[in-house]
Amino acid sequence: MTDAAFPPDRLLATLSERLGARYVRTDPEGLASHLVEARGLYRGDALAVVAPGTTEEVAFTMRACAEARVPVVAQGGNTGLVGGGVPFGGIVLSLNRLTRLRAVDPLGASITVEAGMTVAEVQAAADAAGMLFPLAWAADGTARIGGGLATNAGGLAVLAYGNARDLVLGLEVVLADGRVWNGLKALRKNNAGYDLKHLFVGSEGTLGLITAATLKLFPKPLSKSVGFVGLPSAQAALALFARLRSGADRGLTAFEYMPRFGLEMVLRHGTDVRPPLAGSHDAYALVELSSPHPGSEARAALEGLLSEAMEAGLVQDAVIGGSAAQDAALWRLRELLPEVQKAEGGSIKHDVSLPLSRLADFLDEASAACEAEMPGLRPCPFGHFGDGNIHFNLTQPVGMEKAAFLSQWSRFNRIVHAIVERMDGSIAAEHGIGLIKRDELARTADPVGLDLMRRLKAALDPRDLLNPGKVVALSDDPPPALPV
Structure with a gap:
């Protein structure tokens, strides 16, 4: 925290007078849920959690904190995954009362x-x-x-x-x-x-x-059709995506990839789930076609495209939902995957994106490199295959201590991110940089681009009060150790 222009208790009294004391929490119970993100990788601290109810109150709070030179970390649902919403001093400014x-x-x-x-x-x-x-x-x-x-x-x-x-x-x-x-x-x-x-x-x-x-x-689409497809490889999944995109164009509204291990975890630990296909396959895709027209247009299109892909040898097996409930059950197999990973122990997570033409090659190379580095490691790459975003997660070997495995996070970052860089990808696809990737961004970003980011930060926030130390650092202070 920077040196305050006046004492923190005066700042909190000013905010309490304007917002109401109930919206300026300093008690441990009021602070607790705001100091840790969903993954629990970092634990922070704060003077208070402040909850303005209007834009004018947010502006008042920001002016008061600027005058006091007290940092401000904004939070919404606090569902972030990269440490970006964890405060290290200053106040947490909750926006959850702005609900109009x-x-x-x-x-x-x-x-x-x-x-x-x-x-x-x-x-x-x-x-x-x-x-x-x-x-x-x-x-x-x-x-x-x-x-x-x-x-x-x-x-x-x-x-x-x-x-x-x-x-x-x-x-x-x-x-x-x-x-x-x-x-x-x-x-x-x-x-x-x-x-x-x-x-x-x-x-x-x-x-x-x-x-x-x-x-x-x-x-709103007036009809949808969802299919769950068994495939021989990630390469086949990429070829299927190209075929569906060509045949359905903008009607292809989802193409989600899962490996064999991912589906096995869902079936082992998920509730109200059942195997979607009779056999087992090395790769799976959940696909969705949508139509602006009511009726069976989307289903007929999906059936035709998957039949052609099966005849071409790309698809080994497939099932198409016959009702909204069956579609939801197929989607549930994909949506449960992030949650059920916890039951298998520690998970080192990477949120990366690749050019589509390199995506399948990345999965093969990165999986092999990580398995060679730690025998027994269980890669679980899954995600938004159609837009090039893969959550390249690594599950600990069976029997290994979780803390010992998670201590290797930086080691596997270097392995995975080096392959991403060489294939002209990005180390942050949709989760952001936060703290966990701040130093990786500094290492991998184009130097001119990184300089522009720092100049923008310094121009808009010269006192470094807004979520300091996240994304790009204006000081040489290292980020907190990972994990807690």
Whole structure:
């Protein structure tokens, strides 16, 4: 923390007077859940958790903290995975009271929401207006839209609709000095100067605090068809994706990859699941086709495309859901995978993206390299195959101590990220940089690009008050040790 211009107790008294004492928590119970992220890799500390109820109160809080030179870490649902939301001093500014639906425009296909709405609540508001908000992932009932935008979240629908960044028309942002930038225009074309919203989407709260957003909506698909496919290899999965994309074009709304070990874990530890296919296969894909027309168009298209792929030798077996309930059961096999990994012990996780043409080669090479480094290691690469994003997770060998395995995180980072770099990929696909990849970014980023990032940070937040030490560091202080 920087030297305060006045004592912290004076800052907290000022905030309590404006916001109400109930929204300035300093007690251990009020702080506890805000000091650790979902993975529990880091444990931080904070003076207080402050929960403003309006954009004006957020701005007041930011001005007061700037005057006191006290750092601010913004939090929404605190579902991050890279240490980006863990505070190390200063205050946690919770945006969870900013829950107002400001506007819905079905004709203009837009919705304006405050940052504290959960992603599921935004989805529901769009649905009530007869439209679709497509951003979705496993934690969307807990994750707040502000955090999703701050981390440029991806999820299950990127193939068809893009990342969070692609869904943003406008933002409202509180800056490090407490000023409010109102950029909430719902325009599809706006060439009036720099497109400032893209500075803040994906910045992980280091450049400004997103308090509201105007987002794109889409027509709801009127029919869907979901298939679960057994494949001989990752190479076959890539070939199947190319065939489905060519045959279905924008109707292909999901293509999720799972290895044999991934499905085995789901069937071993998941509840209310059953084997989708009669046999066992080295690779699996969950595919979804959508149609703007009601009826069986999507199912007929999927049946035809999978039949052709089977005749070509790409597909070994497949099942297609016959109802909404069966479709949901197939999706559940994929959605449970992140959760059931915990039952197998420690998991060293990598969230990487590759050019599609290199994706299958990466899976083969990276898996072999990691297994050679630690015999008995169990790779579990899965994820959003169609947009090049793989969660290259490594499960500990059977019988190995979890802490001993997790202590090798940096070692396996170097192995995996070296292959990603050589194949022109990215070490951070959708989870962000936070703390866990901060030094890796400094090592792997283009030097000019890294310099530009640091210059932007210094220009917008010269006192380094907004989520200091995350993404790019303005000091030489090392990040906290990993894991806790």
